[in-house]
Amino acid sequence: MSRAWRSLLAHMATTHGVTEASEIGKHTVNVALMYGTGGGGHRASAEAVKCLLQQKHAEWRIELHDASAIIGASFGDDLYNALLQSNLTSVMPVVYSVASSVHPYLAPAHRNAVKAYFKNIGVQPDIVVSMVPFSNRAFVEALPFAEHVTIMTDLTHSDAHPWIQHEKQFIVCGTEQAYKQAVALGMPETQLFRASGMVVHPKFYIQPAPSRAHALIESFGLQPGLQTVLVLFGAYPPSSVMKQICTILSDREQRLQHPHLPREALDMLGWTEPVNQIIVCGKNEQLKRQLEASVNQHNETGISRAHIVGFTSHIYDLMHVSDLVIGKPGPGVVSEALVCGKPVLLYAGHSAHYVMEQERTVLNMVCTRGFGRASHDVHELVSFSADEITGYHQNIMAERPNRAVYEATEVISSRLHAKATSPDSASIG
Incomplete structure (x- = not known):
């Protein structure tokens, strides 16, 4: 284990599992927040997580990345937005059917695009936090040495918006139904977190x-x-x-x-x-x-x-x-x-x-x-x-309060902790 990650573990032990510093030794923790441009919800969730992470970990390198642009799917998001604005959401089932049909054939290209993107910008993320469906397998396969947290911004997994795609994902489920879907799809419960709702910006x-x-x-x-x-x-x-x-x-x-x-x-x-x-x-x-x-x-x-x-x-x-x-x-x-x-x-x-x-x-x-x-x-x-x-x-x-954004940031810290204590952590830092 590198000196950087030993320092991280020591600090987490004194803060009950929550890291407060980000530059440990010579290694700066890199957090990649992935969002899409279909509608505004995915980016809003990413901004919410970034806001709270920056408050807690001021020295971490926390950056937003447009997943749609990275994998060349911006046209699909533009079409989605145009249909919303034109009040043509009844056409969406056809759009989703086409997307689901062609996605398996495009998956290798998406994986290569993600790998090339992070190589070109010179960043090796320690953790990839995804707020988008469809692309999570590409993220995991392109960046196998990173931790992968998927924060579902839908109440459930669906054919239209598939979230649960790879066994290496750690999934934050905002509803009991999403949690049960993940279990039914073979995800171990140790890879799941049942949040109290959807992620919402702290200012709300x-x-x-x-x-x-x-x-x-x-x-x-x-x-x-x-x-x-x-x-x-x-x-x-x-x-x-x-x-x-x-x-x-x-x-x-x-x-x-x-x-x-x-x-x-x-x-x-x-x-x-x-x-x-x-x-x-x-x-x-x-x-x-x-x-x-x-x-x-x-x-x-x-x-x-x-x-x-x-x-x-x-x-x-x-x-x-x-x-x-x-x-x-x-x-x-x-x-x-x-x-x-x-x-x-x-x-x-x-x-x-x-x-x-x-x-x-x-x-x-x-x-x-x-x-x-x-x-x-x-x-x-x-x-x-x-x-x-x-x-x-x-x-x-009368409902239980939704604290999902605070819970999600704790999950991110805990996954970094898990990464630091894993056998592979010797290669980090």
Whole structure:
């Protein structure tokens, strides 16, 4: 065993298994965080882990790497994002079927691409932390001397998003179902960790003071005292659905025209009260321009009481000042909302195939555990009462807290500990 790793072990022994320093002797611990660019959730998870690791291990070399670009799969991610933005998620099963069919033939090329990439940048990772499906076998085979931790950013393993691919993976499972899937697929339980949920950035755990929340609402040009709705469909929101939701929310009287929502019921429940809207357009620049123009019209067809946002890294601020979230059943956004104690109303689309396979478990979890509800109809989706939202909030607060990002960083430290004590560690440092 090298002197560097003896020092690491000694330090870990005095900190109960958690390393605090990173440059040990002449060896700097190299952590490679792998993310994909299909949607925004994979990178968000990688950023969350990086943030906490940097706080705990300031001298470690912790870097994010775009796995999609490395293996030449950026086109597939671009197609995925375009389908999301065009509200064509019902086409996804075909895309995933093609990807699953060709993946075995591309696996050797992916492995070689990963190996060449790290050789070219002159880095030999001590640990590879993957937040992406599909590519984990390539990571393990290309970098056999590294530890490999896979943090699942989906609630389950699926054909659409295969996570469990190699016996050398150490897998952080955010749900009991994912844990059982891994066991059923032959993974030893010593290679699994049952986390308390999905990884969420530490800033979502920091609740702002009421005075700051009030100031933020005013700075957005919104009206304090009204319910605030965060409309958030990820990094590539569908224009048609977003515009429909925002228009209906702007004038809740429009819902009185819906045949299944009689005026008497709405009046009794207070559903005609106006609401504030925070609308996140992500990377859909055309949608942002259209909504901004509508807000500026200030007429009966325009959107009122709305704060329009493009792509932002401050979703936690927007979520903290909101009362509920309307969006799609993405595991990242839903997990962030639940950490903040915010109910979620999920759009389930116009057909049975609208919700992607990897998101169906999210929708089911929200509905069965009373964290919110889902609807195929936009008018029905945005018809909510204060009492309904309060009930969902109480259900969320009664749940076991999600501490997955803190647990995942402990797993990374423990795997480095395991690496240091393994027979192969003599070649490190």
